[in-house]
Amino acid sequence: MANNLRIAVIGTGRMGTDHIKRLTHRIAGADVTGVVDIDAGRAKAAAALAGGHAKVWDDPHAALSSGQYDAFVLTTPGMLHYDVLMDALDKGLPVFCEKPLTADAATAREIVDAEAGLDARLIQVGFMRRYDAGYQRLRRYFTEGSLGAPLMLHCRHRNPDPPPNFTDALMIYDSVVHEIDGVRYFTGEEITEISVRKGRATAGAHGKLSDPQQVLMRTESGVLVDVEIFVNALFGYQVHTEAVFERGIVDIGNDEGAYVRSAGHWGGEVTPGFEQRFAAAFDTELQGWVNRLRDGLPPNGPSAWDGYAAAACCEAGVEAQLEGTTVTIALGKKPTFYG
Structure with missing residues (x-):
């Protein structure tokens, strides 16, 4: 891809704002040309961080359907991820999704199965420590x-x-x-x-x-x-x-x-x-994701399966907290698509 990736950041809270600054000032080959947040004031402030040229949206699905973006960065709370990810998969759009993949293991597994059904990697999950x-x-x-x-x-x-x-x-x-x-x-x-x-x-x-x-x-x-x-x-x-x-x-x-x-x-x-401890890891993570997409390659970082496995372990961990017992974790069959 000769031109910079056109990226929309969905969610302009702490992580979204941090990624807008990162993509604008430290990542090569990408431009933040859209920001999405239901809070109009916060979205406008985030757009200003991207140089003031990013379009502001209050509906992520409208942004996904607009045809104006090559890829998306999803940083909303986890309970809002499922619908956005399913819509992105349906439209064949790549998404960098900050953890968690979704708010629970069942919906995370649905994301895994939907992506595997496409036989195309579109989702990368933001586990930045792997890049430290x-x-x-x-x-x-x-x-x-x-x-x-x-x-x-x-x-x-x-x-x-x-x-x-x-x-x-x-x-x-x-x-x-x-x-x-x-x-x-x-x-x-x-x-x-x-x-x-x-x-x-x-x-x-x-x-x-x-x-x-x-x-x-x-x-x-x-x-x-x-x-x-x-x-x-x-x-x-x-x-x-x-x-x-x-x-x-x-x-x-x-x-x-x-x-x-x-x-x-x-x-x-x-x-x-x-943010300070893993600043370099965040930069390496996002730069690698951008490089892969610009080269026409699928993301090769933490996958939807990794997001699902983490969600299942977290659910089991909370059960163990509540019950005071050791909880067994059974993930089910891993799609061959993920290797």
Whole structure:
């Protein structure tokens, strides 16, 4: 494709706004020529971020039917994804869909089956950690086997503070979902069971939120995974993974950057949020998606199947939270279309 991709961003909240800035200022080969949001004021402000030339829509289906766009970036809340994705599949339009694919496993499976029925990859799901340099380095130890078989993964996911309406379920759906996808990315295996342990809650947890929690998982080959999810950690944002292999241990996500000694003090800084920690990964992710589409190729990032698998694991995780039991995860048959 000689010209830049014409992209419409559907949803102009936190992630939508961030992606508009990214596509406008840091991604080559794409122009944000449309923004969609039911909030007219917010949509106009987002259009201004794209240089003021983007058309404003209040209906995503009207934008999908307009014929004015080559591809779409979907960043609305997950409960609004299903109808938009089904419409895009019906029209043969590629969509970069921020996680979650949909709000539940059943509708996510419908998306998988609809796309597989087309025999054409159109959807890429926004699991940005797969594009982080540390994540990619760690994955090579899994795929190359130089340290022997993987045995365990120890994960820590710490946020400074959550939104006021954050719930126990959102600790799984909004936070641990990234570890769920990370486990699948590293091991190349599906997760077969999940359980959740609650203990003493921090005094900083609001309402009925039980924070922190420990999530335990097992993969098909028996790799054991434990995740500390702590959303009121206060000190900053930290994602750390330690992989235990037969002949070695690999850590990623340790605090990096300048280590300063000055005026009787020593130390460094902790990133304040996920936007800063994974800024380079977000850029690499979107640039790769744009490059594939401009070359006339289907997206090759996280697929609708990956989105469905994550949704099923999250549902099982919330069930485990509520019931206090270990929940088995059965995904059903994977369409051969996804390899």
